[in-house]
Amino acid sequence: MEKERLGQQSVEPIRDPELIRDMKEYLLHKSYRDYFLFAFGINSGLRISDILPLRVMDVRETDHLRIREKKTRNIRKVRMTAALRQEIEKYTKGLADSDYLFPSRKGGPINRTSAWRIINRAAEECGVPGPIGTHTLRKTFGYHFYQKTKDVAMLQQIFGHSSPSITLRYIGINDDMMDQALEEFAL
Numbered sequence: 001m002e003k004e005r006l007g008q009q010s011v012e013p014i015r016d017p018e019l020i021r022d023m024k025e026y027l028l029h030k031s032y033r034d035y036f037l038f039a040f041g042i043n044s045g046l047r048i049s050d051i052l053p054l055r056v057m058d059v060r061e062t063d064h065l066r067i068r069e070k071k072t073r074n075i076r077k078v079r080m081t082a083a084l085r086q087e088i089e090k091y092t093k094g095l096a097d098s099d100y101l102f103p104s105r106k107g108g109p110i111n112r113t114s115a116w117r118i119i120n121r122a123a124e125e126c127g128v129p130g131p132i133g134t135h136t137l138r139k140t141f142g143y144h145f146y147q148k149t150k151d152v153a154m155l156q157q158i159f160g161h162s163s164p165s166i167t168l169r170y171i172g173i174n175d176d177m178m179d180q181a182l183e184e185f186a187l
Contacts, residue, residue, distance in 0.1 A: 032091070042137050057097035063085070
């Protein structure tokens with residue numbers, strides 16, 4: 001966690017959809033809260049620091065999430081995907097509006113270290129390669145959004161990056177992947 005926080009080791013997105021399914025299944029059997037944390041992260045593209053303090057009232061019965069980003073202090077309006085809204089509806093059934101989405105046993109929300117442990121342990125158990133951390137959730141969203149849409153400009157807007165090259169590097173569209181794409185390209 002310390003290396004990830006200090007930026008000394010960049011984490012990777014989970015590229016393989018089968019590994020994403022494995023992680024979901026593993027986490028669902030361990031803890032519904034932990035499963036929901038993973039599902040929320042990979043379906044929202046938000047930073048963990050913006051996810052953890054959320055309360056039920058922030059996400060219930062809405063299509064958009066309004067947050068003040070901790071990193072940038074900017075207010076963001078984020079459209080929640082249909083898949084995420086379905087997960088939210090199931091997860092929040094029976095919870096009070098004032099409840100934290102990701103409560104700790106001590107009261108309040110879980111902290112970044114706990115979230116890191118949850119994600120890392122699941123990744124290890126499921127054989128997910130590469131350095132994995134809480135930022136993996138955001139990068140996984142970005143990687144798969146790009147693979148589906150090929151719209152780097154839209155993803156750049158979603159992430160608030162200053163250039164497309166930053167966004168591509170951020171989600172792991174690296175030289176090897178570009179080489180492979182060009183190797184298989186023909187007119």
